[in-house]
Amino acid sequence: MKKIIAAASCLTMLSTPALAAGSVNVLTWEGYADPSFIGKFEEESGCKVNATYVGSNDDFAPKLMSGGGVYDLITPSIDTTALMIDLGFVEPLETDKIAGWKNIYPKFLGLDGIQRDGDYYGMPYSWxxxxxxxxxxxxxxxxxxxxxxxxxxxxxxxxxxxxxxxxxxxxxxxxxxxxxxxxxxxxxxxxxxxxxxxxxxxxxxxxxxxxxxxxxxxxxxxxxxxxxxxxxxxxxxxxxxxxxxxxxxxxGWMDSWMVVKDTPNKECAYKFLDMQLSELGQCGVANVNGYSAVNPVAAKNCMSPEQFKALHQDDPAYIDSLMIWTAxxxxxxxxxxxxxxxxxx
CATH class of the missing domain: 3.40.190.10 (Periplasmic binding protein-like II)
Structure with missing residues (x-):
C-alpha cells in the first residue's frame, strides 16, 4: 500500500485533463450506467454519461493513477473505499445536494469505510x-x-x-x-x-x-x-x-459512488448522484443487475411487492447475516x- 500511495502522489500531478463540462465520466461496474435508465437521465439533465467498466476492486487504484482526471465518479466496494480516501483520489460529499440521502439504510451509513473525520466520501448505492x-x-x-x-x-x-x-x-x-x-x-x-x-x-x-x-x-x-x-x-x-x-x-458487499477529487464536472456529477439514489437509479440497477437498493423508500415506490421481498429490502436480518466486506x-x-x-x- 505504501508503494501505491507513493506512486499516487507523483501521478496525481500528471493526470490527464478531464473531458468537457456537460458530461460525467464514471469508472464503475457493469450495469451501473446501463442505457435502460441512463438514457432518461441524459435526456432530462443534459449531461452525457461516459462509462468505463472494471472487473475487480483492484482495478480502481491503477486506473486512477494512470489518468485520474479522466474520471469524475467511481464505485468501489466497501472494502476499497477507505483506500481511495487514503490515496487522496476522492473528496468529501456535499450530502445536502443528494435528495434521498436520509433514506439510506442506517447500517450502510454507519460503515467506517465511507466516512472520515466527520465527512462522508461515499454515497451507498447498491448491495x-x-x-x-x-x-x-x-x-x-x-x-x-x-x-x-x-x-x-x-x-x-x-x-x-x-x-x-x-x-x-x-x-x-x-x-x-x-x-x-x-x-x-x-x-x-x-x-x-x-x-x-x-x-x-x-x-x-x-x-x-x-x-x-x-x-x-x-x-x-x-x-x-x-x-x-x-x-x-x-x-x-x-x-x-x-x-x-x-x-x-x-x-456481503456494498458499492458506493465517490466523487473524484477536483472534478470540474461537479454539476453533472451531483445530478448523477441524485438520480442514482432516486427511483430511476435504484430500480435501474435492481432491474439490470438484480442487486438490492440502499434506499428502501425509493425501492418500495418503484418495485413490485414480489421484487421488494426477493431483494430482501424488507429484511434487515438478512443484511445483518452477511459478512460485509471490510477494508x-x-x-x-x-x-x-x-x-x-x-x-x-
Whole structure:
C-alpha cells in the first residue's frame, strides 16, 4: 500500500485533463450506467454519461493513477473505499445536494469505510451477497457447501472470481471465519487450498459476461457469483441455475459512488448522484443487475411487492447475516500477493 500511495502522489500531478463540462465520466461496474435508465437521465439533465467498466476492486487504484482526471465518479466496494480516501483520489460529499440521502439504510451509513473525520466520501448505492451458484442439470443432489468447489468429480467445471476475495472463500472452507483479519498462517493455508483446487478450475472469471458464457457453453457448472446478476442473465438465455448461501455463510458487499477529487464536472456529477439514489437509479440497477437498493423508500415506490421481498429490502436480518466486506488495511498486500501467487502457479 505504501508503494501505491507513493506512486499516487507523483501521478496525481500528471493526470490527464478531464473531458468537457456537460458530461460525467464514471469508472464503475457493469450495469451501473446501463442505457435502460441512463438514457432518461441524459435526456432530462443534459449531461452525457461516459462509462468505463472494471472487473475487480483492484482495478480502481491503477486506473486512477494512470489518468485520474479522466474520471469524475467511481464505485468501489466497501472494502476499497477507505483506500481511495487514503490515496487522496476522492473528496468529501456535499450530502445536502443528494435528495434521498436520509433514506439510506442506517447500517450502510454507519460503515467506517465511507466516512472520515466527520465527512462522508461515499454515497451507498447498491448491495448484495457473494453466493454460490450451480447449473441445475449438472447435479442430482444440490450442493450446500463451499467444499463443493473442491469436489474432484467436478474437475474442469469449477470457476472462481478472479479477485482477492477468493482468499475469503478458501479460508471459510478451512474453517477460518475471521476472513478479514486472517493471520499469515491462515492466509498461507487459504493459498494452499486454492493451489490444491486449481486443477479443478476451468477458468477464473473476471466479468459477469464471462461467467455467463462459461455456464452457457456448459464449461462451468458451479462457481461463486454476484447474487441476482449472472443468474438473471442466464435465465434470459434459458439456462437454469440456482443460487445458494453455503452453510459456511456468505460475504456481503456494498458499492458506493465517490466523487473524484477536483472534478470540474461537479454539476453533472451531483445530478448523477441524485438520480442514482432516486427511483430511476435504484430500480435501474435492481432491474439490470438484480442487486438490492440502499434506499428502501425509493425501492418500495418503484418495485413490485414480489421484487421488494426477493431483494430482501424488507429484511434487515438478512443484511445483518452477511459478512460485509471490510477494508484490509495493512493486510491488503498480504491477501493480494497470496491470490496473485495462486494464479502464477
Amino acid at each position: 448484495g451477497a457473494i453466493v454460490l451458484m450451480y447449473r441445475d442439470d449438472a447435479f442430482q443432489t444440490p450442493p450446500t457447501s463451499i467444499a463443493d468447489l473442491w469436489n474432484k468429480d467436478l474437475a474442469g467445471k469449477v470457476s472462481l472470481w478472479d479477485d482477492k476475495s477468493s482468499i475469503y472463500v478458501a479460508a471459510r472452507r478451512n474453517g477460518d471465519m475471521n476472513i478479514y483479519t486472517l493471520s499469515d498462517e491462515q492466509i498461507a493455508k487459504a493459498r494452499e487450498a486454492l493451489v490444491e483446487q486449481k486443477p479443478l478450475v476451468r477458468k477464473y472469471w473476471a466479468t459477469a459476461g464471462e461467467l455467463v458464457d462459461l455456464y452457457k457453453a456448459g464449461e462451468v457448472v458451479i462457481s461463486n457469483s454476484w447474487a441476482g446478476y449472472q443468474s438473471s442473465l442466464l435465465a434470459k438465455e434459458g439456462i437454469k441455475v440456482t443460487e445458494f448461501v453455503p452453510k459456511e455463510g456468505a460475504e 484490509l488495511g495493512d493486510r491488503f498486500e498480504a491477501y493480494t500477493n497470496a491470490w496473485n501467487s495462486v494464479k502464477a502457479q
